[in-house]
Amino acid sequence: MFRPYFDFSPFERHPPQSSARLWQHVRAQVKKRVNYASRSWRTLFSQLIVPVLFVVLGMGVALPAISPATAPPIEISTAQFVNVSMSSILVPYQDFVSMPDYPYSNLTSRDSFLVTPTAAITQLFNPAGPGSVCAIEDGSLTWLDANQPNISKKTLDRKVDLTLFDTHCFGLSCKNCIRSGKLGDFIVPVTADSSDATCRCETKKFVEQCERFPQPNVTGVSISGSIPYEVSGFDLSAWTIESSQNANFGFGGVAFGFQNPNVPFDYGVDKHKFLRKLAVRHVTKVLFDNRAFHAQPIYLNLWHNTLLRAAVRQSGADVNPGAYAIRLTNYPLPSKKIMFSLEQICLGTSVYSSSATIQAFAVLMLLFGISSIPLIYVVGCNNIVLSGWDFPLSLKPLGKRDPPFLGDDMAFGIESNIPRIVLGLYQPVNRLFTMKFDML
Numbered sequence: 001m002f003r004p005y006f007d008f009s010p011f012e013r014h015p016p017q018s019s020a021r022l023w024q025h026v027r028a029q030v031k032k033r034v035n036y037a038s039r040s041w042r043t044l045f046s047q048l049i050v051p052v053l054f055v056v057l058g059m060g061v062a063l064p065a066i067s068p069a070t071a072p073p074i075e076i077s078t079a080q081f082v083n084v085s086m087s088s089i090l091v092p093y094q095d096f097v098s099m100p101d102y103p104y105s106n107l108t109s110r111d112s113f114l115v116t117p118t119a120a121i122t123q124l125f126n127p128a129g130p131g132s133v134c135a136i137e138d139g140s141l142t143w144l145d146a147n148q149p150n151i152s153k154k155t156l157d158r159k160v161d162l163t164l165f166d167t168h169c170f171g172l173s174c175k176n177c178i179r180s181g182k183l184g185d186f187i188v189p190v191t192a193d194s195s196d197a198t199c200r201c202e203t204k205k206f207v208e209q210c211e212r213f214p215q216p217n218v219t220g221v222s223i224s225g226s227i228p229y230e231v232s233g234f235d236l237s238a239w240t241i242e243s244s245q246n247a248n249f250g251f252g253g254v255a256f257g258f259q260n261p262n263v264p265f266d267y268g269v270d271k272h273k274f275l276r277k278l279a280v281r282h283v284t285k286v287l288f289d290n291r292a293f294h295a296q297p298i299y300l301n302l303w304h305n306t307l308l309r310a311a312v313r314q315s316g317a318d319v320n321p322g323a324y325a326i327r328l329t330n331y332p333l334p335s336k337k338i339m340f341s342l343e344q345i346c347l348g349t350s351v352y353s354s355s356a357t358i359q360a361f362a363v364l365m366l367l368f369g370i371s372s373i374p375l376i377y378v379v380g381c382n383n384i385v386l387s388g389w390d391f392p393l394s395l396k397p398l399g400k401r402d403p404p405f406l407g408d409d410m411a412f413g414i415e416s417n418i419p420r421i422v423l424g425l426y427q428p429v430n431r432l433f434t435m436k437f438d439m440l
Helices: 019-038 041-065 117-124 273-278 295-311 342-371 373-379 382-398 418-437
Strands: 198-202 207-211 253-259 282-289 324-331
Touching: none
Parallel strands: 282 324
Antiparallel strands: 198 207, 253 282
């Protein structure tokens, strides 16, 4: 049987497994680390503080440099699909609370006023152009009719009066959007419009019906309005941030990549802003589900900040921000959910932006952790696993709640996140101090 050279057990005050022995060991470790820190400030400054300052200064120089030279003025045209021949409700994004006499407040999923999902999906396949073919109110305005095969720049330069269009499509205020009765005598195109497809206006449902579109090489897939989908053949996986199979958390559909060859590329600069809304060459069409949380704000932020701004070329003379636009369309699937009001839309956008700010702190903390990898190697390879587990946990307090696409409508202020940011900064530093002190 193995025996130690000298047995200290008779001289020990506390048993080896007792709490007193453990506390004695902790006090000795703390004393040792404090003494080491008091004589190693040069090492601490060179291996910890200097890398952190380098990362902060580098991000401070790099982030302001990433700014687009041109910011396209986005003109958004919103429309709610309803059977306008049977209903007088034409105002999108109105809250039932602010309008108690809203006639749609008691509608059910069997409402005859709501357009069927098939008609809304068909609208997603429509080509982009100078706006809806159903928008012209006066039958004498043939120079803006979709029957015109080629619209010249001289024609587009004409002054456009808002009274030429139906007020429910392009009203200046919500009061102007409300009107009773059926639709007026709209010009119904009988030939092809500016796209490669043959489209006609169906006055009963106020939607465009197009034939031979999309192109044969694009696979047509039925969508539910809750999963991102596009019809141009472009891969969306690199641009989308999240999707959900649950219809209550869906984002809707999107189609982009269409061009109107009849609108000159250089058109849109120094022109009437209302006409610029219609005469755009490149259009991103977004179809979203009004039942989804933050569906509209997320899509506006995502496509505006990535696809649209990336598409504008930064080559000086070729830049024409007025040639790009986003067309946003509410997809009113039969539902008892209320639609977003303007205040809710702005609130949702602020929530998304605030969450993005918090994620920026998370990225900085991750870079901070990566810059400290050499210090981890100096300490010992056994701490790599520990640090890999500790850094993600240290970032967790930065987020107050779930991501915005699964959260509620309540925005949060910076004052409530200051303790979490401080804690997130403290935990990695504390971990590095611990690993550094283990060198003794």
